[in-house]
Amino acid sequence: MKVIEINNVTQTFRKGLSQKTILKNINFTIDSGEFVWLKGDGGAGKTTLLSQICGLMTPSSGEIKLMGLDPKDANAKLYVGVVLQETQVPKNMKVRELLELLRSYSPNPLPLSNEEILKMVNLKKPEILDSEMAPLAGSEKQRLYLALALIGNPKLLILDEPTRNLDAESHKVFWEQIKLCHEQGVTILMTTQYQNDSEKLNELATRIVKLHPFSEIPAEGQLLEESTLENREIELESSTNKDEEISTIAPVTPRNLLDIFKKQFEFEVTQLRRTPTFLLGTLSIVGFVPLLKLQPGFQPGQVTIDQLIYLCGIILFTIAIERLGKRVAIERSEGWLKLLKTTSLPPVVYIAAKITSLLIVCAVAIFSVFILGYWQLGIHASLGLYLSVFLGLIIGITPFAILGLELGYLLHPKSADSILSLSLFIIPFACGVPLPFKPELMQDLVSLSPFYHYKELVLSIAQSNSDPRVILHLLWLIWAFGFFGLSAVWVYKRDRAIVK
Numbered sequence: 001m002k003v004i005e006i007n008n009v010t011q012t013f014r015k016g017l018s019q020k021t022i023l024k025n026i027n028f029t030i031d032s033g034e035f036v037w038l039k040g041d042g043g044a045g046k047t048t049l050l051s052q053i054c055g056l057m058t059p060s061s062g063e064i065k066l067m068g069l070d071p072k073d074a075n076a077k078l079y080v081g082v083v084l085q086e087t088q089v090p091k092n093m094k095v096r097e098l099l100e101l102l103r104s105y106s107p108n109p110l111p112l113s114n115e116e117i118l119k120m121v122n123l124k125k126p127e128i129l130d131s132e133m134a135p136l137a138g139s140e141k142q143r144l145y146l147a148l149a150l151i152g153n154p155k156l157l158i159l160d161e162p163t164r165n166l167d168a169e170s171h172k173v174f175w176e177q178i179k180l181c182h183e184q185g186v187t188i189l190m191t192t193q194y195q196n197d198s199e200k201l202n203e204l205a206t207r208i209v210k211l212h213p214f215s216e217i218p219a220e221g222q223l224l225e226e227s228t229l230e231n232r233e234i235e236l237e238s239s240t241n242k243d244e245e246i247s248t249i250a251p252v253t254p255r256n257l258l259d260i261f262k263k264q265f266e267f268e269v270t271q272l273r274r275t276p277t278f279l280l281g282t283l284s285i286v287g288f289v290p291l292l293k294l295q296p297g298f299q300p301g302q303v304t305i306d307q308l309i310y311l312c313g314i315i316l317f318t319i320a321i322e323r324l325g326k327r328v329a330i331e332r333s334e335g336w337l338k339l340l341k342t343t344s345l346p347p348v349v350y351i352a353a354k355i356t357s358l359l360i361v362c363a364v365a366i367f368s369v370f371i372l373g374y375w376q377l378g379i380h381a382s383l384g385l386y387l388s389v390f391l392g393l394i395i396g397i398t399p400f401a402i403l404g405l406e407l408g409y410l411l412h413p414k415s416a417d418s419i420l421s422l423s424l425f426i427i428p429f430a431c432g433v434p435l436p437f438k439p440e441l442m443q444d445l446v447s448l449s450p451f452y453h454y455k456e457l458v459l460s461i462a463q464s465n466s467d468p469r470v471i472l473h474l475l476w477l478i479w480a481f482g483f484f485g486l487s488a489v490w491v492y493k494r495d496r497a498i499v500k
């Protein structure tokens with residue numbers, strides 16, 4: 001079976017007004033069980049080619065198939081383990097949590113405990129499992145990345161300079177592990193710059209191919225077979241490693257997306273809990289509720305639930321668009337998204353988990369505003385009214401949270417901060433706050449804005465009138481949910497979601 005097929009692939013990058021060609025008409029296939037060493041000088045385009053194979057980049061022309069599928073398809077990566085340069089995991093997450101998360105993506109993960117998996121990559125200290133990522137040394141992080149690639153029990157390993165930062169002992173263990181994987185039939189594609197890998201690669205690789213820089217293409221083509229080491233016996237392990245052997249050929253059970261969602265959701269919630277600045281920053285706006293008492297001539301019960309709704313709106317849009325967008329932009333520039341995109345995590349599950357965890361923060365914020373409103377401002381509406389307004393606010397904010405996530409992936413991280421902050425000034429006008437110029441035209445345009453329909457929907461619920469337009473507002477929000485949802489999946493998959 002062909003695990004990788006590369007047909008006539010060309011890659012050009014725009015450099016100012018000119019185009020820079022990196023790969024030209026590359027044709028290449030890798031069969032199951034091969035161990036391919038992809039050689040080439042620095043800058044030849046090896047990482048570019050591997051990124052295309054992993055679905056992080058679409059070639060300018062030509063076609064790539066990974067496990068017979070489009071590499072951007074999450075299912076193509078069900079049996080692929082990847083170690084790439086410039087990927088990172090969130091610093092405040094623990095090693096155990098990362099292993100569990102990556103394990104949950106695989107339909108048939110290695111039947112080993114987390115401790116055993118860490119031992120495979122020479123991470124033997126027991127306390128490392130409960131250590132956060134931040135204090136780990138470079139070598140320990142690199143070993144963990146290999147563990148994350150192996151935990152899903154891959155049939156194909158794509159390794160881009162996997163031995164960088166490794167100490168001598170870990171280097172030895174790395175090669176023992178790779179030899180074992182190869183003997184168990186795992187296909188391997190590897191690049192390295194390090195001289196001390198050459199001896200092992202010369203011994204183990206079944207094919208050596210060299211990628212020439214575009215400027216020095218020989219007549220035979222840019223990617224050249226340097227040697228084919230055929231008939232190299234792959235000694236399958238004898239009795240001692242039967243378990244591992246069986247685990248790779250065990251029948252695959254289809255993945256339960258709900259289980260992946262639960263794990264991803266748990267991970268997102270833990271990440272939020274460990275980011276107190278995010279939580280305190282957003283929830284501190286709730287502290288403005290008692291300030292409404294400072295209005296001249298304030299009497300208890302004088303402030304209406306409508307005013308609480310406007311305050312909730314400000315808080316929810318801050319959380320869902322500004323805070324979430326910035327968070328995603330940081331995650332993206334740090335390299336976590338790049339790592340996630342090399343896994344088989346379905347984009348929809350990722351987006352759903354992120355939005356659901358954020359809605360919990362929104363729910364806490366609304367609940368706090370209502371409690372303060374009741375207690376400090378004397379807004380004694382019925383429980384039923386509070387509950388229906390709560391539901392209207394929380395369900396209605398969902399499309400905008402998806403929009404916030406999308407903006408985090410669309411905007412360049414450097415500009416995301418200012419653009420998202422600016423959006424908070426624009427949103428009130430999109431909701432229908434009158435503008436000082438051309439009010440009639442703006443009013444017409446505003447009625448097309450989902451922000452306006454969100455405001456109108458919640459106000460209609462609060463006034464508990466039987467406004468027939470409630471259904472219209474609801475339909476607008478459903479439309480916005482579908483539109484933002486589909487475009488968020490597209491934005492997640494697109495090449496420029498990876499920051500270079």
Ligand SMILES: Nc1ncnc2c1ncn2[C@@H]1O[C@H](COP(=O)(O)OP(=O)(O)OP(=O)(O)O)[C@@H](O)[C@H]1O
Binds near residue numbers: 013014042046047
């Ligand atoms: N997104 C991008 N935009 C513009 N140029 C890029 C982009 N990605 C890669 N390049 C350029 O493509 C060339 C090849 O880079 P690549 O990282 O693929 O080489 P490499 O063979 O892996 O080198 P190394 O071994 O040093 O990592 C480099 O000149 C790099 O600057």
